[in-house]
Amino acid sequence: MIALTIAQLARAVGGEAVLAGDATADTLVSGGVDTDSRLIGPGGVFVAKPGEETDGHLFVDAAVANGAAVAIVERPVDADVPQIIVPSAVEALADLARHVVATVRADGGLRIVGITGSNGKTTTKNLLARILEDEGETVSPKASFNNEVGAPLTMLRVTRDTRFLVSEFGASAPGEIARLAGLVEPDVGIVLMVGLAHAGGFGGIEATFHAKSELVRAVRPGGLAILNADDGRVAAMAPIAAELGVAVRWFGRGHGAEVRADDVVVEASGTSCVVSVDGESAPLRLRVLGEHHVMNALAAIAAATALGVSLTDCVARLETVELAERWRMQPLGSDRVRIINDAYNASPDSMAAALRTLAQITGPGERTVAVLGAMSELGEHADEEHDRVGLLAVRLGVKRIVVVGADARRMYLEAIAQGSWDGEAVFFATADEAYAYLLTELRDGDRVLVKSSNSAGLRFLGDRLGESFS
Known part of the structure; x- marks a missing residue:
């Protein structure tokens, strides 16, 4: 996390600071932020989130023992550490993420990509991060950190030197993507597909469409929506983008896509195809197993080339990826x-x-x-x-x-x-x-x-x- 004083932290999360030890309101805090006391390091911020099975407030002492400099709590805890008392630890985590990203973005060098879809989010995130990390410091989620806790924790890893933030947005109910993406207002929003994943929580396929379209609505005006031309429901989000002043870039297997794959061949050792971007073509050999990952690669290429990366560099970097993520093909x-x-x-x-x-x-x-x-x-x-x-x-x-x-x-x-x-x-x-x-x-x-x-x-x-x- 970027360096903030305890007073700035308290203002960012709308909480009341209670000092301890030698700390003052002007004491700088710059360690990592986490809800898991075991992952706190020196100078870190521990967010005492109540859970279904346990309560983070019980682990404040453990966080302090690991070096926590501040604890964000919903009630005062008997621990020798400055505490910021807030009504909701989860909402405070989101507010802090919003503040940190906005502060870094104000410097002018941070570009933000948001990804959603019923399938393929984590693979696409990893492929895009692999392309962008050679361009500059890139922050992306660990594993599938895409919910109300994981997404803000990822955002809070940005520093003054971060050039790209890749955020993955999952949801099991309407409104969640809007809330998470609204924390950062992505420059680029990728919608991979609309399917029946989590349909029970959304209430059906049409409700899933509306939930996934929340990312398009969250893209900042003048930004870019990258949409799957082969998925009719995703394609139906284009008018939403136009209405909001957001440009559209299409990816897919059909000839109407600006970023397209042809001559797809699937083998046990990987998948090969020819990728075309705005008239330029290049062969791609993905070591990630499965024809469906071609679409994920196209989405990553569409975003990266829109951010200024050449097709040649995209292909070269994607070909180094051996595994999208553990337990995924x-x-x-x-x-x-x-x-x-x-x-x-x-x-x-x-x-x-x-x-x-x-x-x-x-x-x-x-x-x-x-x-x-x-x-x-x-x-x-x-x-x-x-x-x-x-x-x-x-x-x-x-x-x-x-x-x-x-x-x-x-x-x-x-x-x-x-x-x-x-x-x-x-x-x-x-x-x-x-x-x-x-x-x-x-x-x-x-x-x-x-x-x-x-x-x-x-x-x-x-x-x-x-x-x-x-």
Whole structure:
């Protein structure tokens, strides 16, 4: 975080400062900000956020022991540290992020990119950050820091030297993206796709469209919206941008896109294509596995070239990326038995993309195996969408369909209904049971996809399989 006095901190968050020790209102604080006392370092700011299972106020002493210089609290705590008392620690975190980013932006050198979409946010964020980091200091989220806590914590990592801030905006309800993006008013807003991920929280696909369009509305006037030309709902956000004085730049596979991919070839070692940007073309070989990541790369290229990076540099930097993120199409195992661990998140769209990738990268004499768990947060669409996954797995000719967990059972039942009743489809209640089965079932030449939502926990099953067949 940039250096602020305790008085400036208190004003930024609308709180009351209570001093302790040798501290004065003019004492400078410049350490990192966090809600986890274990991650606080010397000179840091600890935000005592109440939680569902515990309360940050119980860990103020631990934060002080790790070097905290200030604690932001909702009530006074008996600890030898200056405290800033606020009505809401989460709102104070957002207010502080807004203040810090605005202060750095006023210097004139900071450009801000916001990313949202039902799928692909984290991969696109990582690809774009890789391109921009060679241009200057770039701050981007760790893992999927994209909620009301993670997004502000990322913003608070900017310094006076930061040239680019890449923010990822996730949401499970209307208004969340507007609130988070409104903290920084991005210069560039990327909308990847509108799908059924989190549809249960939004209340349906149309509500999801309106929620994702909140990013376009948050882009500062004169800024740029980068929209997926191949997604009709995303394309329908263009009039919103025009109304607000925000330019539009299109990416996609169709000929109308300004940033386009042609000649896409998917292999087990990666995906190749030819990228065209405003008439200039260059071959790109992505080591990140899966055809769907081509769209994420196009979105990153669209943003980076709009920010002044050449297509040549974009391609060269993207080709150095070996893995988008842990548990996202992560290759494990060996050439003998290849495990693809993609069990950090799952929606109907990402599930379909992963299954298609499995089919595309499996060659003659090799066998496809899909280990599938539940997709969460689908609300009233859950039954139908789990049925669709089971049907798709059968239609793609997956040789072994291993369904894990009661919430995913409909995938198994649909696969059985579609003809996978002679041992091709099996069901296990737990990951341990599935693991025991797979240890004896998998053989040389198998290509294994492990796919589920985070809550299903199959990412750890994928790790175990990767170790066992390494």
